Amino acid sequence: MLAGLVKVGIGGLEGARDPATRARTAEVLRAWVADGDLDERVTDGEMGRAVVGLGHGGVPDYRRHTP
Numbered sequence: 001m002l003a004g005l006v007k008v009g010i011g012g013l014e015g016a017r018d019p020a021t022r023a024r025t026a027e028v029l030r031a032w033v034a035d036g037d038l039d040e041r042v043t044d045g046e047m048g049r050a051v052v053g054l055g056h057g058g059v060p061d062y063r064r065h066t067p
Helices: 019-033 048-053 058-064
Strands: none
Touching: 019 048
């Protein structure tokens, strides 16, 4: 694991592996990263604003370490 990455909770669907949950999770991540919509969340999980508030900078750090 890279320093600075944090786990984001998705609420009641935590651990779900069904296609609908995976699709919704992808939609939310796209909203946060690509669209800047930090109010989105998966069910009752964390909103992007809470994740940004963690202040770890994990996404930019991760991007520097991917091929």
